[in-house]
Amino acid sequence: MAIRTPDMILIDVDGTLVDSxxxxxxxxxxxxxxxxxxxxxxxxxxxxxxxxxxxxxxxxxxxxxxxxxxxxxxxxxxxxxxxxxxxNTSKRSVLYPGVKEGLDYLRAAGYPLGCVTNKAAQFTLPLLKDLGIYDYFGIVVSGDTLEHKKPHPAPLLHAAEFFKVSPERSLMVGDSISDVKAARAAGFQIVCLPYGYNHGEDIRIAEPDLVIETLAHLKGELEQAA
Missing domain, CATH: 1.10.150.240 (Putative phosphatase; domain 2)
Known part of the structure; x- marks a missing residue:
């Protein structure tokens, strides 16, 4: 299934960007x-x-x-x-293959990028900084930023409001059923990675709009998007 060209992209952390x-x-x-x-x-x-x-x-x-x-x-x-x-927030954690390449492409292509995670800010911010990807994101919405966290749509809608982008023009990239539920509830498109933390279940069961092998593969999909 193809995706529409988004005006803003939000990305999950654990299981999507980082193997924590x-x-x-x-x-x-x-x-x-x-x-x-x-x-x-x-x-x-x-x-x-x-x-x-x-x-x-x-x-x-x-x-x-x-x-x-x-x-x-x-x-x-x-x-x-x-x-x-x-x-021990980042001593053993690593970026997944294709993450840096994917983020470099998205930034160069001019997409506003945000990070939406259920991890508390006290762990999220050091992790992103230690792994060298904090500066890619215009906003970081952590698990304790708002009253609600994923699968509630509030964190995604909060980021969309920050970037002044409508939900239907927004894309979430994640790895779990929680990301899919949050995206559907917020009216976002949802693309998933198959390697993350979905409690041992294939993420395709949750029927995201698209499954890509690495974040770097998002480039080809966006270049073909309507």
Whole structure:
């Protein structure tokens, strides 16, 4: 399916621009050890990422996607994780292949770019800066910037208003069902990458407008867009 030429492009962080699981998994496992419990390992943690670190900690405590841990245990664990992640936000995280190339093309082509993530600002901004991509974005909407976060449409609509662009002229690039739901609710087009964090499910099931292999592949699609 083809996409229409957008006037503005928003891009997700975790699972789209950055493979942040190595740092997140390290922090989860260290947290578990400090709680006197067995670590999970990177493969398990990878399926739990994508809805912010509070949700990740809750999932780690119960060892599954859905459900809630004992609240007292969560209250003990969460500060431990936050301290660990503050020191390990970008030590092991890397840009996915094609990200820098894709961002360079989008900037050169004159597209206003924004970043919309469910990660809290205290982790998002250092991560983007440490990996050298912060300056590509005219706005960064983090998970705690507004009252709501994805899949609510508010972060996307907030960025569209910032750039003074209508939702139907806007494009979201993400990797998860949360990105697809947010884009649909906001009236954006949605393009997804297949390699990210969608809890082990193929993102094509969520029926985005388009799936591309890397961010660099967006160039060809935009050059063909109506």
């Amino acid at each position: 699981v190595p740092d997140l998994a390290f922090c989860v496992d260290e947290m578990m050890k400090q709680l006197g419990r067995e670590p999970w390992g990177e493969t398990r943690v990878r399926d739990w990422v994508g809805n912010g670190v509070e949700r990740l900690v809750r999932r780690a405590l119960i060892g599954q996607l859905d459900g809630e841990p004992d609240e007292a245990e969560f209250e003990k664990a969460y500060p431990v994780f936050l301290d660990l992640y503050a020191e």
